[in-house]
Amino acid sequence: MFPEYRDLITKLKTEGDNHRFLHLFEKHNDLDHQITALESHDAGGTHAEIETLKKEKLHIKDELYTILRQESTAG
Template identity: 40%
Template sequence: MIIDRHSLAKELPEFKEKIHELKMNDRHFARLFDDYHNLDHEVIRIEEGVENTSDDYLESLKKQRLHLKDQLYSILKSAS
């Protein structure tokens, strides 16, 4: 099974430069970005079978990741 990584730069390529800028200059954005990255990493580990968990837990992580992505997107749109 191929695991699809959801890096923010891959998910929102049109904001690649803005993502970098905000990571360096906006602590709130940087924290959300780190949370997103860590959550994505955890989802990948579960999907790869490195960690075992319930399907419900995995789905809740994916929903959290989506919520963070929405927050980050909103900040990126406002900053552009």
């Protein structure tokens, strides 16, 4: 996710005090794992459930991108 911001992501995860970014990053990863499990039929998720999770994940990704853009111009 966002290879152009790889160094900034690492910095924000390890040195940053942007708790919103850390929370969103963890939530994005959690959703990714949930979606993968549901799509592999391990958890038996419906198409609607999977689509809802994907939309939430996309919304979080948009928020993360906004934070990354702000941080890259602030630094």
